[in-house]
Amino acid sequence: MKTVRVLIVDDHRLFRSGVRAELGPSIQVIGEAEDVESAVKAIAELEPDVVLLDVHMPGGGGQEVLRRVLGSGSQVRFLALSVSDAAEDVIGVIRGGARGYVTKTISGTELTDAITRVSEGDAVFSPRLAGFVLDAFASTEAPPIDPELDSLTQREREVLRLIARGYAYKEIAKELFISVKTVETHVSSVLRKLQLSNRHELSRWATARRLV
Amino acid sequence: MKTVRVLIVDDHRLFRSGVRAELGPSIQVIGEAEDVESAVKAIAELEPDVVLLDVHMPGGGGQEVLRRVLGSGSQVRFLALSVSDAAEDVIGVIRGGARGYVTKTISGTELTDAITRVSEGDAVFSPRLAGFVLDAFASTEAPPIDPELDSLTQREREVLRLIARGYAYKEIAKELFISVKTVETHVSSVLRKLQLSNRHELSRWATARRLV
DNA sequence: CCTGCCATCGGGGGAACCCCTGACTCGTCC
DNA sequence: GGACGAGTCAGGGGTTCCCCCGATGGCAGG
Numbered sequence: 427m428k429t430v431r432v433l434i435v436d437d438h439r440l441f442r443s444g445v446r447a448e449l450g451p452s453i454q455v456i457g458e459a460e461d462v463e464s465a466v467k468a469i470a471e472l473e474p475d476v477v478l479l480d481v482h483m484p485g486g487g488g489q490e491v492l493r494r495v496l497g498s499g500s501q502v503r504f505l506a507l508s509v510s511d512a513a514e515d516v517i518g519v520i521r522g523g524a525r526g527y528v529t530k531t532i533s534g535t536e537l538t539d540a541i542t543r544v545s546e547g548d549a550v551f552s553p554r555l556a557g558f559v560l561d562a563f564a565s566t567e568a569p570p571i572d573p574e575l576d577s578l579t580q581r582e583r584e585v586l587r588l589i590a591r592g593y594a595y596k597e598i599a600k601e602l603f604i605s606v607k608t609v610e611t612h613v614s615s616v617l618r619k620l621q622l623s624n625r626h627e628l629s630r631w632a633t634a635r636r637l638v
Numbered sequence: 639m640k641t642v643r644v645l646i647v648d649d650h651r652l653f654r655s656g657v658r659a660e661l662g663p664s665i666q667v668i669g670e671a672e673d674v675e676s677a678v679k680a681i682a683e684l685e686p687d688v689v690l691l692d693v694h695m696p697g698g699g700g701q702e703v704l705r706r707v708l709g710s711g712s713q714v715r716f717l718a719l720s721v722s723d724a725a726e727d728v729i730g731v732i733r734g735g736a737r738g739y740v741t742k743t744i745s746g747t748e749l750t751d752a753i754t755r756v757s758e759g760d761a762v763f764s765p766r767l768a769g770f771v772l773d774a775f776a777s778t779e780a781p782p783i784d785p786e787l788d789s790l791t792q793r794e795r796e797v798l799r800l801i802a803r804g805y806a807y808k809e810i811a812k813e814l815f816i817s818v819k820t821v822e823t824h825v826s827s828v829l830r831k832l833q834l835s836n837r838h839e840l841s842r843w844a845t846a847r848r849l850v
Numbered sequence: 851c852c853t854g855c856c857a858t859c860g861g862g863g864g865a866a867c868c869c870c871t872g873a874c875t876c877g878t879c880c
Numbered sequence: 881g882g883a884c885g886a887g888t889c890a891g892g893g894g895t896t897c898c899c900c901c902g903a904t905g906g907c908a909g910g
Contacts, residue, residue, distance in 0.1 A: 498796055551763065579856065592838035594896070606896095608858050614899070624866090625897075626804035629841060791886060806866070818866095820888055826869065836896090837867075 429454045430545040433474040435465040435491065436507070437483045441530075445478065445507075448534030453541055465491045469502055475545045479524065481508035481515050492522035505544045507537075516555050526550035577619050585612040589625055590632030641666045642757045645686040647677040647703065648719070649695045653742075657690065657719075660746030665753055677703045681714055687757045691736065693720035693727050704734035717756045719749075728767050738762035789831050797824040801837055802844035 430453050434442050437460050446455050457472050459465035461484055469477060469491075477495075481488040488506060495502060504524040508515060516527050526544050528537065529552055540550040578586065588598045595613070599606045613625065622628050642665050646654050649672050658667050669684050671677035673696055681689060681703075689707075693700040700718060707714060716736040720727060728739050738756050740749065741764055752762040790798065800810045807825070811818045825837065834840050 497799070498792070500792075551761075581857065592836075592842050594836070594838075596896085604857085605859055607860055610898070611858080613897085617898085623898090624804075624806075625838075626806075626841065629838070630804055633845065793887065808866080816887085817889060819890055822868070823888080825867085829868080835868090 430541055431456045431472075431475045432478060432541060433457045433459065433465075433468055433472060433476075434478045435459045435468075435483070435488070436478070436480040437461060441480075445537070448537065449541070450535065450538035453538055462486050462490045462494075466494050469495050469500065474502060476541050477502055477504045478507050478541070479504050479519070481506055481510060481519055488524075489518055489522045492519065492524060496523040503544050503547075505541060505550065507532075511552075511555060527555055528552050529555070578616060582612050582616050582619075585609060586616050586628065586632060589613065589616075590629050592629070642753055643668045643684075643687045644690060644753060645669045645671065645677075645680055645684060645688075646690045647671045647680075647695070647700070648690070648692040649673060650692075653692075657749070660749065661753070662747065662750035665750055674698050674702045674706075678706050681707050681712065686714060688753050689714055689716045690753070691716050691718050691731070693718055693722060693731055700736075701730055701734045704731065704736060708735045715756050715759075717753060717762065719744075723764075723767060739767055740764055741767070790828060794824050794828050794831075797821060798828050798840065798844060801825065801828075802841050804841070 429451075432449070432453055432455050434445055434455060435458070436442050436445075439460070442458050442460075449455065456474055457468050459468045465477075465479075477491075479488040479491060488504075488508075492504060504519075504526075506516075506519040506524045506527040507530060508527070509530050510516075511529055519527060525547075526540060526549055528540055528550065532540070532552070543550050584602060585598060588601060593601065595606050595609045598609045602609070613628075617623065617625075617628065620628070620631060622631060641663075644661070644665055644667050646657055646667060647670070648654050648657075651672070654670050654672075661667065668686055669680050671680045677689075677691075689703075691700045691703060695703075700716075700720075704716060716731075716738075718728075718731040718736040718739040719742060720739070721742050722728075723741055731739060737759075738752060738761050740752055740762065744752070744764075755762050796814060797810060800813060805813070807818050807821045810821045814821070825840075829835065829840065832840070832843060834843060
């Protein structure tokens with residue numbers, strides 16, 4: 427079993443050394459950071475396997491770190507570590523891309539275990555926190571009927587469907603046995619009716635409504 | 639500590655009595671059901687604290703039970719119990735409103751513990767299964783690392799991410815402080831590496847891997 | 851019958867996209 | 881020092897997309 431390289435991000439020095447002292451031999455702490463700036467910098471330089479991330483920090487907090495690091499295409503895995511068990515915090519960092527969330531009441535051996543699992547791609551949770559995520563998840567599924575979709579004609583819906591699948595105009599024309607120009611006309615009126623500006627937005631609009 | 643009243647829903651009689659035998663004294667099995675119809679009926683009559691729900695059953699499976707029971711305003715808590723560890727199954731029942739998902743490889747004591755926690759409002763997961771939920775929920779990154787995604791450079795991944803979001807080249811250029819020509823270069827190499835032919839396919843490729 | 855609405859087809863123009871080639875800076879590795 | 885990859889920029893050429901015009905035929909409603 428190879429050792430897991432970990433970066434600790436927390437604004438309290440005492441806490442950081444506490445974590446260091448408690449972690450098992452399979453975890454190698456390769457660095458620390460105490461604010462958003464230094465965290466982003468350290469992650470880019472050290473490329474840790476797992477980042478232990480405090481949620482509440484000066485300069486935007488853990489979510490800001492997530493946004494900047496994952497936003498730039500990094501594959502680093504984050505384990506959020508916080509005193510808070512508030513739903514907003516938990517959901518916020520999970521949405522931000524963290525692969526786990528444990529509270530600071532956790533024991534050293536449990537934390538070691540959690541880090542190891544996150545490094546292997548698992549998601550780790552204090553069970554009582556997982557409830558928040560599930561609630562938010564189940565409630566994100568509200569498919570309201572679209573009055574806008576109703577305003578489209580049959581033909582326009584067919585074209586929309588193919589657009590959403592990534593077809594080029596030429597391909598759509600062949601598929602529907604009409605000319606490219608007609609396809610353009612339909613697309614134009616769809617864009618106008620839905621108040622969108624290009625086929626990419628249209629694509630996203632359609633997939634968001636699951637009509638692909 | 640008060641005992642937890644449990645209903646077992648599974649289409650295999652032998653499995654049901656196995657669960658009965660293995661559960662600890664703090665769990666009281668108040669009934670069993672072997673299909674969707676009898677399960678819905680039993681839940682309405684017995685009002686258990688927790689329903690142990692098999693995912694795959696004749697007559698619509700566990701999801702049908704969830705739909706009918708929770709749809710009618712019941713507050714019963716469900717713990718899904720399945721041989722399957724497929725992402726569709728896990729996500730499906732969680733979306734349906736189950737508060738936990740464990741595989742049938744679980745031990746009796748672990749199951750007892752899981753039932754107790756669910757009855758207290760927690761969510762319980764085999765950690766490796768929680769990953770599926772988080773992927774679908776946070777829609778950030780897939781843990782099975784793509785060999786193809788790996789072949790992309792850091793910069794190419796950033797561009798890919800913005801493409802997938804529907805940004806025009808000009809907007810990407812502004813966002814990353816580089817020229818449009820450079821964006822084109824990156825897009826070209828991404829397309830070549832992933833063997834795709836245009837930005838629409840790229841968009842679909844990215845969303846399929848949940849990196850938007 | 852005339853007025854919309856829908857579907858079809860075109861021209862022309864400008865922007866965006868895709869490819870190919872070439873070139874320059876950095877680092878890293880040998 | 882030289883080779884190499886990553887990142888940056890540019891020119892040219894072809895395709896696709898989007899929008900502005902206009903035009904025809906069909907079909908429903910007042």
